[in-house]
Amino acid sequence: MSETRDEIMSATYRALCAHGYADLTMQDIADETELSKAALHYHFDSKQELLESFLDFLYDGFTERVGGPEGETAPERLSALIEMVLSPPVEDDERVAFKTAMLELKAQAPYDEGIRERLRRFDEFLHGQMRAVIDDGIGAGTIRADVDPDDAARFLVTALDGAGTKQVAVGQDPDCARRMLTAYIDGTLTTADTRVAEVGSE
Amino acid sequence: MSETRDEIMSATYRALCAHGYADLTMQDIADETELSKAALHYHFDSKQELLESFLDFLYDGFTERVGGPEGETAPERLSALIEMVLSPPVEDDERVAFKTAMLELKAQAPYDEGIRERLRRFDEFLHGQMRAVIDDGIGAGTIRADVDPDDAARFLVTALDGAGTKQVAVGQDPDCARRMLTAYIDGTLTTADTRVAEVGSE
Known part of the structure; x- marks a missing residue:
């Protein structure tokens, strides 16, 4: 089942990209x-059940990729986290x-408890x-002590x-988000003597 | 036509809330x-044309509401802008x-030039x-001179x-956004001797 499941998950990814x-x-x-629709239904009763499994599959990949970001200091590790979210390991x-498909799915969340x-x-994982x-960074003196870890994480x-x-909606370049978030981390969260990243506003 | 148009726009709003x-x-x-479907088609050839007109109608209301925010200082005016976006004048x-309907519409933007x-x-208007x-505030000395107006506006x-x-997607309370954005304006944009808002991290 595991091999078939992987095949179905990859197929779901491709189908979402192609059809929305x-x-x-x-x-x-x-x-x-390689399966018939009947065979697919043998593994998943409904489209909803399949899509919920697909989200679980994505979640496993996400936690593996985003868990334990590398970097010497907390600001570097925050930047690594941001990079992993902005640049998932897929073709351009x-x-x-x-x-786009994920945004459509988010718009379904109010109607669908399983998706929500x-x-x-x-x-919650990313937060x-x-x-x-941020907590670590405050302890190590690389993140300012007056930062509220919960609020700052929520903001990011x-x-x-x-x-x-x-x-998706207006074609904004992700580089713009990278620059803004780097400026926020460096300008607002990082202690003055730790600054490692370039400030976008310079 | 104007009265009929207003009626159709209000109907579109209600229909979007009810059906997505x-x-x-x-x-x-x-x-x-009060119109038949045929009469509606007399005014708008297609659903797409109607929805584009509806976005134009929303845009007019948006620019009227969000244009010229009130407040003594630039940070106050930024907070007023944020408030107007977070709390549109509609029923809770x-x-x-x-x-949710607007999020579905955003997910259509890559496929639809008119919507995009x-x-x-x-x-661009909000930005x-x-x-x-922010420009005004830098001139008046209420916003820090090292803030890049373009990037900071884009970030907000x-x-x-x-x-x-x-x-929409996870039921996050808009109060949380209000607190985070206030903290960002106060902590990152505002000059030290101008601070008016409470910092969320205190």
Whole structure:
């Protein structure tokens, strides 16, 4: 089952990039595999069940990729986290297509408890990672002591989310988000004697 | 036509809140008016044309509401702008429904030039307002001289967008965005002797 599951998950990814979320059918996903639609239904009762499994699959990849960011200081580790979110390891031409499908999926969250709960897990994981790095940084004296770790982590996660939406909706360059977030980390969070990154406003 | 147009625009708003964007039909919109579907088609050839007019209608209201924010200092005017975006003058129970429909619409932007261009106008208007206030503030000495007006305005607009998406996707309280953005304005943009707002991290 594990190999088949991986095949179905990859097929779901390709089908989402090609068709978007709203019009996606089980047949579209089956067409991206060696399986018939009936065989696909043997593994997943419904499109909803399959998409929930797909979010779980993405979540596993996300936690592996985003967990334990590397860097000597907390500001460096925050930048590494941001980089991993802004530049997921997919082909350039797929990136916007996939982000678009994910945005459609977010718009379904108010109507779908299963999706909402899973999106919340992504949100909480990234927030927890950011928060832990900020906490560490305050302890190590690289992040200013008057920073509220919870609020600052929430702000970074929210701004990253906005950057993704702006990329889809108005074609905003992710480099812009990278520069803004670097300026925020360096200008607002980092203690004066730790600054490592270039400030975008210089 | 103007009165009929206003009626159709209000009907489109109600229909979007009730049905969302993806499944919306001309019939759904006609059902919210005194008009037949045929009469609606007399005014708008297609659903797409109607929705583009609806975005123009929203844009007019947006520029009127968000233009010329009040406040003695630039940081106060930035807070007023943020407040106007976070709390549009609609009923509480409609707010999330409408934001959800707008998020669906944003996810359509890559496929639809008419929608994309219109979303870009909103984006550029808000960015221009923010930027002008920051420029003024630097001149008046209330905003720090080392702030890049373009980047800071872009950051505020992007974070506000993220706040809207998080509200829809994971139910994040807009109060959280208000607190974060106030902390950013006060902690990062405002000169030390001008601080007016409370810092969220205190």
